[in-house]
Amino acid sequence: MSTRNRMPYITYDMLIAALRPCQVISEPHDHPARLRWASSFNWKQGLIKEEEVVLVCKMEALPKLSQRYPKALIIAIAEEDAIDQNLSGYPNPIVVIKDDPRSSGLLQRLQNHFLAMQEWQMSMATQPTSGEGISRMLNASGHLLEASLILYDHDLDAIARGWLNPNTPLAKDYARRESEVLNDVSVFRNRSLELRGKKGSSYVEARTLSIGSGSSRYLCALFEDEPSAGQMDFLDMIVKQLADRLGTRTGRFEPTRYSAYTLFDNLVQERYIGAGQLEDYSENTHLPLDAEYRLICIKQRSDDHPLDRPEIMAALKQINSGMSLAVAYEGNAYALLYSKGVDSRLSNITIEEQLSSTLDPQRFYIALSQVFEDVLNLRLAYQQIELVERYRSRIDFEAHFVVSSEAEPHLCYSFEEALRFTIVSADEMDQELRDFSFSHTVLEKILVDDIAHGSNDAQILACYIYHERKATVVAEKLNVHRNTVLYRIDKIETRFGLDLDEGWARMRIMLDMAIYYGSFKHNPDKLKKLIGCDFSEFIATR
Numbered sequence: 001m002s003t004r005n006r007m008p009y010i011t012y013d014m015l016i017a018a019l020r021p022c023q024v025i026s027e028p029h030d031h032p033a034r035l036r037w038a039s040s041f042n043w044k045q046g047l048i049k050e051e052e053v054v055l056v057c058k059m060e061a062l063p064k065l066s067q068r069y070p071k072a073l074i075i076a077i078a079e080e081d082a083i084d085q086n087l088s089g090y091p092n093p094i095v096v097i098k099d100d101p102r103s104s105g106l107l108q109r110l111q112n113h114f115l116a117m118q119e120w121q122m123s124m125a126t127q128p129t130s131g132e133g134i135s136r137m138l139n140a141s142g143h144l145l146e147a148s149l150i151l152y153d154h155d156l157d158a159i160a161r162g163w164l165n166p167n168t169p170l171a172k173d174y175a176r177r178e179s180e181v182l183n184d185v186s187v188f189r190n191r192s193l194e195l196r197g198k199k200g201s202s203y204v205e206a207r208t209l210s211i212g213s214g215s216s217r218y219l220c221a222l223f224e225d226e227p228s229a230g231q232m233d234f235l236d237m238i239v240k241q242l243a244d245r246l247g248t249r250t251g252r253f254e255p256t257r258y259s260a261y262t263l264f265d266n267l268v269q270e271r272y273i274g275a276g277q278l279e280d281y282s283e284n285t286h287l288p289l290d291a292e293y294r295l296i297c298i299k300q301r302s303d304d305h306p307l308d309r310p311e312i313m314a315a316l317k318q319i320n321s322g323m324s325l326a327v328a329y330e331g332n333a334y335a336l337l338y339s340k341g342v343d344s345r346l347s348n349i350t351i352e353e354q355l356s357s358t359l360d361p362q363r364f365y366i367a368l369s370q371v372f373e374d375v376l377n378l379r380l381a382y383q384q385i386e387l388v389e390r391y392r393s394r395i396d397f398e399a400h401f402v403v404s405s406e407a408e409p410h411l412c413y414s415f416e417e418a419l420r421f422t423i424v425s426a427d428e429m430d431q432e433l434r435d436f437s438f439s440h441t442v443l444e445k446i447l448v449d450d451i452a453h454g455s456n457d458a459q460i461l462a463c464y465i466y467h468e469r470k471a472t473v474v475a476e477k478l479n480v481h482r483n484t485v486l487y488r489i490d491k492i493e494t495r496f497g498l499d500l501d502e503g504w505a506r507m508r509i510m511l512d513m514a515i516y517y518g519s520f521k522h523n524p525d526k527l528k529k530l531i532g533c534d535f536s537e538f539i540a541t542r
Helices: 012-018 040-044 059-068 106-126 131-145 169-176 178-188 229-246 260-268 275-285 309-318 348-355 375-406 415-424 431-437 442-453 457-466 471-478 482-496 503-518 524-531 535-540
Strands: 009-011 024-026 034-036 054-058 073-078 094-098 148-152 158-162 193-197 200-212 215-223 292-300 324-329 332-339 364-373 412-414
Touching (some): 009 012, 009 106, 012 229, 073 106, 106 229, 131 229, 148 169, 169 200, 169 215, 200 229, 215 229, 260 275, 292 348, 292 375, 309 324, 309 332, 332 375, 348 364, 364 375, 375 412, 375 431, 412 415, 442 457, 442 482, 457 482, 457 503, 471 482
Parallel strands (some): 054 073, 364 412
Antiparallel strands (some): 148 215, 193 200, 292 332, 324 332
16 A cells, blocks of 8 residues: 555545534634645655645634645634634634634644544555454444444345444334334435434435445444534445455446436437436435536637547536536547535536646537536536537637637636527527526626625625626715625625626626516516515516
């Protein structure tokens, strides 16, 4: 085993779970996919990457530490008067926790956590695959997971149990309903179950380790409380380690039948996929079903510059911190990027930054759909990519017409840029695609937050666009300070990865606003929540 592989890694959510019981004040919008704990010698020697390193410091030491290690994730311990410090100027992802008795000895606790992970990793690699050895693996895993583990064979007979005391209420409740739980596991796989008892609820997470087409093994994890995201990540690591040790593969189905390509093709061709089948695809491709998505496609500008398929596919699999389903389809390279709650991850700017070192804009370009919800809408996003391709030459002509020969070739062409051209031709989009194209907008998200928090960011944004980005005029019109306007606009741009100096971004927001204004007559509750009266009352005052 190499030195690098002996250094255990944890996911970001596992790190947040390891910080308990500290009070987490703020978290970064973007963070590494995996993190390691090692001495500075190890990462300086290139054995691990600096961006995988976790560092801990007091808030007053943050500037110096950030300057020295600008790529590492930093946990900053802040006193009460330093909690609201602006962190936007630092290049690092930064987690801020409150300095109180719960944070005492944090550095040592985290180090012990990583050492425990390293010991677990070595134990999983060295234990024999006998019944006794598997039990020891489950015991070690269950202790770190804080859950009881049971491994079943394909006949649903228990092979081994770990960290399970049969006299506890959790074990007794599970034993009483074991056959019911296993039936759900065998049918649905990877489905969370909640067992409601007289004194509360317990939770069961199930995973499969497939040996062949005719048999499977099942791992059940029993939790006293609803498992955290960090526990779910660690459970997936346990499954992989067990699969590697037992000579099995994870997942339920044959790769050719439930592959990323098959899912992509079925969705694009609008073949029926049931809810259970979609969960099966999710399990085998690791594509979450509760995220936001954006479809991108890499295309060559001419046949003289063919795609280097292996290099391009490797790049697509790695971008967005690995949260990408990459597929070669119809001669093009596609990637379905996904994110949970971080809007800027899927922005034009972020995508372009991650692929600019791989793609020469003189030879290739990237077509992007809009951001959307529900993976079943992939077919409509695919149609948006086709529209981008159709109107790419007009986007290029506009740039040439405005700045003549000085215009640099685009790398990214977004659907938002192409949308204004499609409006001229009424037959370019059917009603379904038209509705979809305006169903998931920046404006809707801002308005939801405004209604929830009593803020007026949507009004500031509208006024800012209407008055041609003149912050002083907006401040006068809305009776707020000019700095407040600039701060709110900067927050919006940062959250969504927008640059309102770009014409396409302003155009899209203006279109969103026009559609939103038009909806007031048909949905008066929207306006009432926003300004306190419905549309008819508003008209009566004019």
